[in-house]
Amino acid sequence: MKPIIRYMVPLCALTCQAALAQDPNVEEIVVIGVQDTHTVRTDDTMVAPADTAELLKKMPGANVNKNGELTGLAQYRGMFGDRVNVSINGTHINSGGPNAMDAPLHYAPVALIESLSISRGIVPVSMGQETIGGHMEAHTYGGEFGDSNSFGFAGRAYLGGQSVNSGHVGSALLSLTNRHHIFRTFLMQEQGGDSKFDGGKITPSEYDRDRWDAGYSYTQGNHEFSLDFARNNTLHAGTAALPMDIMALDSDLWRGKYVWDGTDYRVTAQVSKSSILHWMSNNTLRRPPLTTAGTPDGTRFRNARTTSKGETFVLKVERFVDNGVWRAGVDGSFDKHGANIFNPNAPAFFINNFKGIERNIVGFYLEREMSLSDRTGLEIGARYNRVNTDSGTVAANMNPMNLPSGMPFMMNNMANMLAMRFNAQDLSQSDNDVDWFARFSIEAGYDTTWYVGAARKTRAPSYQERYLWMPLTSTGGLADGKTYIGDPNLKPEVSHELEAGFDYDGRDFSFYPRAFYKKVDDFIQGIPSTDMMAINFAQMMANMGMGTPDPLQFANVDATYYGFDMEAHYALSSRLDLRSVMSIVRGQRDDINDDLYRISPDNLVLALDYRGNGWSTSFETVTYADQNRVSNTNLEAKTGGYTVVNVSGRWNVTPMLEIGAGINNLLDERFEDHLAGYNRAYNPDVAMGARLPGLGRSLYGRMMWYF
Ligand SMILES: [Cu+2]
Structure with missing residues (x-):
């Protein structure tokens, strides 16, 4: 028998071994199973871009x-945005922007993270509340307890830079630790100019971000407690695929954790x-809207101010028994949102994009991981989530000059009709969602473990999908250029999934399909x-050069995803x-003949890694196929395939x-990145509405100094 510890991944063999050795429960969690995570550690992987999400491509x-x-x-297996559960150090982040300009991984900069892990395939219900499209987890550096009572100073300085946007990052993690205490702080500054490609620049794609963290951990006996604070201030960042750019993201994040690690229980x-x-703004980083005479058209300047507040709690009890683990938990997340669109040139103009939004989830679950025999392992679990969403009453004034007739007068009348109709509906909604999963593994021989899993997963509608009352593009980052209107009566999505595969771990060759x-x-x-009403309004907006006609309406349809993925290593x-x-x-859509929007083209990473003494080097090709399976509904454009070559070395x-x-x-290589969206900002090098190109050649370097 060769038990496989499911928390172990090859890329972190050494560190994980060390972590396991300290874990008093390690013998009890050895259940037959396959590798169900894939982890990239920033220590082991060269990362050039500022965005942690770029790591997902590998x-x-x-x-x-x-x-x-x-x-x-x-994106995971074709699902993206709110469908993928992204957690940072075990906590859910409630994005501040209704277009997910600050998607959750925005709050885990590359220079701060220790690792990014994805759950492969079916996600246990204990991992998060809504995991219909998968789960990923970013871990930031937290420092380590020392082994004596005297305090020691430790840390890491990280400096990086890349040529593609003349960008640079500087950060320092400092910790003061002993056997019982860790005091830690992290400081980071990063900025970059507009990114280049063969043929020009993507404008605007510049960014500037500051980050400051402080934290404390205490351990005594079986107890460990920590408290962390992070302030992430993005000063500006271009988002050419969206109608506006980030002008500020000021965020305060608090997190407290307590773990009691007993022999039979962990709480x-x-x-x-x-x-x-x-x-955000459409007139600062990018060229503002122009009149036909070519001068800035002040009537079409749009800024927006949005706020979000989130609170979460997680309580989990694990009981270690002879043949595995019981897990039970209760968790909650309570999110609030507001977004107001205004015109800096006309103070009376406003649109309550979202007002008084709440989205609250309380859930509980029970899960069991167990050995059925020496050669078989089983995990099963079920979760119930109660989701409540609500919106306040909305209003708008699109006739700031109070004109008695004409376009602004008509638009304002229609906006008020849309608002009145929305406000008259029953906006408060409750969903009762049940998830379950089962995963079964069987060791077929010394080298091979077979696996089959099944799950039901749910996702209640997002606040944008339910409460976008006027045809606008605030869609959680779909960036298809279409305007959308929501439906408060949307039902939750329910997926049923089957997954199968095996792990082969030979002497020189391993393969996980x-x-x-x-x-x-x-x-x-x-x-x-x-x-x-929505169609006429969108048409009028389009006539004024704002947005597109023929709005889409969020609706419940039926869809199917299927596919295959694998990783392999050969020594x-x-x-x-x-x-x-x-x-x-x-x-694919099941109710009509159409493909789903913004799905990753088939892709293959092939890399040769050479390890010298004290140095290593890597040669990598990344190949993307054509994407001809596109969504007609979303007017999605096809893209051609390409291969990009990357080289790197470390010393x-x-x-x-x-x-x-x-x-x-x-x-x-000049290529179109199928997942990069379409250009929405004036650019002499990329036409309006054209697919945004992938980045050009970039020479990058980094230095990490541990002390
Ligand atoms: Cu925004």
């Missing part, structure tokens, strides 16, 4: 829908609180609106490894100092 089944250099929406309690203030099939009832998708010699990750996914100058350098897109 993970099986994962990718990123990129709306800006600091705006990466996680984890966690609370968090976030407060985000966000400003998975195939999946997911049927989603009541899938929420924009369909052509038949609502004359060619003791120093040379061949590494491969492949992802294939299809997403341990001393055990405490590492220098790395690399070139991404070595051949300066």
